[in-house]
Amino acid sequence: MANQVLDVKGLNCPLPILRAKKALKDMPAGATLQVLATDPGAVKDFEAFCRTTGNELLESTVDGKVYSFVIRRTA
Amino acid sequence: MSGNPLYILLCSGEHEKLQMAAMMASVGAVSERPVEVFVSMNAILAFAKDAPPEGRYRGGAFSHLLKEKHAPDVLTLFRQGRQLGDLKMWACSMALDVCGWEMSGLVDELFDGALGLTKFLSDAEGGQLVTL
Numbered sequence: 001m002a003n004q005v006l007d008v009k010g011l012n013c014p015l016p017i018l019r020a021k022k023a024l025k026d027m028p029a030g031a032t033l034q035v036l037a038t039d040p041g042a043v044k045d046f047e048a049f050c051r052t053t054g055n056e057l058l059e060s061t062v063d064g065k066v067y068s069f070v071i072r073r074t075a
Numbered sequence: 076m077s078g079n080p081l082y083i084l085l086c087s088g089e090h091e092k093l094q095m096a097a098m099m100a101s102v103g104a105v106s107e108r109p110v111e112v113f114v115s116m117n118a119i120l121a122f123a124k125d126a127p128p129e130g131r132y133r134g135g136a137f138s139h140l141l142k143e144k145h146a147p148d149v150l151t152l153f154r155q156g157r158q159l160g161d162l163k164m165w166a167c168s169m170a171l172d173v174c175g176w177e178m179s180g181l182v183d184e185l186f187d188g189a190l191g192l193t194k195f196l197s198d199a200e201g202g203q204l205v206t207l
Contacts, residue, residue: 021105
């Protein structure tokens, strides 16, 4: 269970990433954020986002048309 | 963590190119890349403080789709990039002079100041330069 859930379903690039960054910014190091999205491009976007920011992508799953990402703030 | 700096030379006033510049700048900034945007030529007109909302962005077929689908506003994306990352925006001093504008003629809280092209290109030698 993540510390916080961010629902960005229905939003397209680049809003899911911007909203995730905003949420992570207010979270302490070690806290986890679950992001729920429907943009298919979000899968590769969140992989790249975590790689470049140093945050850890703990989980990337899909349930129907909803993509779920769990990110641990490390940066 | 800080990535390779991204420099965007924004000259076009087309909505589609303004949108792409705003997307690149905001995504780059939140991805820990220092980003600098130099706004000149027709692009500066889209940042006029007194531009009417319906006339700020002019473009083609895709512009209509962006408006129809309520894509995030260009100015909003730039503002979010500035709030969440290291994003600087510069108004071309030549463009301001040609328009007869001061910095006060541009939308509030978006620009860091006026800059010459020589300084911008000199700084851009240290990163990736994209022109739109």
